[in-house]
Amino acid sequence: MKTCVFAGTFDPVTKGHEAVVKTCLSLFDEVVIAVGVNAGKTPLFTKDERVEMVQKAFVGNDRVKVQTFDGLLVDFMKENGYEINVRGVRNVDDYKYETEMFLYNTDMYPDLKTIYIPANKDSAYISSTALRSLYSAGGDVSNYLPENITEFVKGLLKNK
Amino acid sequence: MKTCVFAGTFDPVTKGHEAVVKTCLSLFDEVVIAVGVNAGKTPLFTKDERVEMVQKAFVGNDRVKVQTFDGLLVDFMKENGYEINVRGVRNVDDYKYETEMFLYNTDMYPDLKTIYIPANKDSAYISSTALRSLYSAGGDVSNYLPENITEFVKGLLKNK
């Protein structure tokens, strides 16, 4: 059985993340969505909110598994015996960042296999960072979220 | 069973191609190496030489299958029922080219799944194009070829 890991902060989950997970499901038997919990970062949504968001977004799909991790992704993967690291790549800057990380990760975990999933034209410009900016400037981010969590995220945002 | 396709001109096969195929073998059950036979291009090595090169490079591995194709890669994949397209991506320009192709391919074959495999630091600068330039300027390309085809390629080059 092939298991891949798709890690991120998911602050919030976007349609772009959703598309990557769908591709993962057609490539591998199981997808672990690894929600990063970096002490140093101050996300808009709490760890619990982000985990719940991911669970709701992929609810009913028993080949999707949600886990959290702290520290280095490669340490999390090594400890769990995961070897396939899937990265969504939306643009040249994503590509450059991911490739630098890939080189460090390969040094630290030589058995790691890293693959990039390119974004289709409808999600290539959607990033969690941009959605947070859009939200903080008073914009409506609903169209960029997976359809089945739109209401849930709206509810969370009311209390921010 | 998951089968992926890794297509190219392989003019010649390089250590970079070899690394991509190794990663494919750890991700999927079978790898089809699809050797492109574009009428418009004039490769340094003939179609038969390139097919033999690929076969020799991965000889003994029964999960690697070599096929040729003419015309569009997506047409070849559709006709054979292949759905996973693996692309080696060595640098920003590869990334940009592949992503443009990915968008066209997705229009023409919506079921296609495309993934990129980043090059490690030892093969990120190796391209068939650069090796042909190096060769034509009198340089030695042996170090950039898979070890088990070095002698075979040297033999072919003697007659060019």
Added chain:
Amino acid sequence: MKTCVFAGTFDPVTKGHEAVVKTCLSLFDEVVIAVGVNAGKTPLFTKDERVEMVQKAFVGNDRVKVQTFDGLLVDFMKENGYEINVRGVRNVDDYKYETEMFLYNTDMYPDLKTIYIPANKDSAYISSTALRSLYSAGGDVSNYLPENITEFVKGLLKNK
């Protein structure tokens, strides 16, 4: 009255060109589509075919004017008293190329004003060059052409 020039080889006209012209029409009073006739290039479509293609694509719009030019675009513009040069920019490589040209053009014609029109997500990957490759590999390019010239271009391609 403000007149802008949108120049290119239009080999063939694409939906991307069509989108740029539409934006031009909302910005300025008149758009001159300048079809380049470079002796050095060997286009897929003849000069007359390309001119007819542009005319048919924008037929009925009396604010669109079609002209041909040979040699440098800035010389053509100077001779006709045109001062606004509109360039469609689809990606980073277009941007870099156009900016180099902009610097040369500004040296040669200081009164020139150059503006870039970014491509929307549905046409950012469409280029005449890619369409010619797609065609020569046996692909169908119809979806990437302005709707009202699809049949006309198909007819021309039958005789290529």
Added chain:
Amino acid sequence: MKTCVFAGTFDPVTKGHEAVVKTCLSLFDEVVIAVGVNAGKTPLFTKDERVEMVQKAFVGNDRVKVQTFDGLLVDFMKENGYEINVRGVRNVDDYKYETEMFLYNTDMYPDLKTIYIPANKDSAYISSTALRSLYSAGGDVSNYLPENITEFVKGLLKNK
């Protein structure tokens, strides 16, 4: 009458901004300089100082109008019935950022027309951000400001 909007933080106004406005004036009938007032940002110059800076830089030109806006630029433009958004683009990173914004803006305001004005070689490396760094390291930024506000900005900086 065609009105375009040129928005920014103008912290401070630079020769690059001045060049963009000059090009706008040759393209359109009126230029609205929209000074952004983002609660989240802490600019070096106050909102009032930045508005005064812009007014002084283009004083005497009755085709230049200065307004402020908070929140999303597209909301400001919609509310005022403005449809032409002019962006100065100095380099590849500007291009990439603006194109991401263009895609979001087009989703939110389909009637918006966005154009980019490339920077000439003398202002392509001038950004407000770089000038603030230069100033904070003890450098003299005068040469990068519009000539008629050099003294005014020097006066403001004395009190920072």
Added chain:
Amino acid sequence: MKTCVFAGTFDPVTKGHEAVVKTCLSLFDEVVIAVGVNAGKTPLFTKDERVEMVQKAFVGNDRVKVQTFDGLLVDFMKENGYEINVRGVRNVDDYKYETEMFLYNTDMYPDLKTIYIPANKDSAYISSTALRSLYSAGGDVSNYLPENITEFVKGLLKNK
């Protein structure tokens, strides 16, 4: 006698810095390593720790001289009569940043000569910034430091 300056924050010194200094020593008679002391930044290592790190990394080489500077590098160079500014360039983003700085520096100090030293494949992905992130996520950065300061840096990190 030709003296070059290699400036940075060195927070911490990396194998990449070490490689640049080695190249400098084969090009010029003397290398001044200029350790930046920006009041605005909060480095992981103190100024004294960074100076000591640089000294230890190049100990025994009397053609390497360590100095500190505050404010603009060009002011430091002018005051000391230094004219050759060496910059390590690891990737496209370094290149773009350094070239913007080069244009400002040339305006402020026309006699300045700036050269870039490209990173070899083993250090092109090593940056102080990445090492600090790696460290803060619990990773081991030893392999990316000059060998003769590995223990010294480990000792410093114990107290962070």
Added chain:
Amino acid sequence: MKTCVFAGTFDPVTKGHEAVVKTCLSLFDEVVIAVGVNAGKTPLFTKDERVEMVQKAFVGNDRVKVQTFDGLLVDFMKENGYEINVRGVRNVDDYKYETEMFLYNTDMYPDLKTIYIPANKDSAYISSTALRSLYSAGGDVSNYLPENITEFVKGLLKNK
């Protein structure tokens, strides 16, 4: 004595080349301008014309030496005992190309030292390739050539 090599096709010599050589002269004792004579290329100017052009451009400077080479630059450098390879870098694409070459060259000649000289704002957009295009479209290239060869090149062009 430090000798550096500045190699190229010089088809034709430009103000950009002139600026690189001037910087070389302030960095090193001697500059070898190595004029490439690739059998595969068909330059606008003959080998003899290009050599004469370089000689005339730097006439009277006895620290500039002109040589020709065929085949690989690193072979030429090794044979002559040259170790410092200077490359002019005008933009991101130059940077990427040169860095790929640097990696190959380092494999083939580990003692080689490669440095890049960034172009100033007045020559960053000047390339021999662009000048040949400009010329073939009927443009005047004089302003982009070193002043003391303008007439000489004009004379050569009359016979092309």
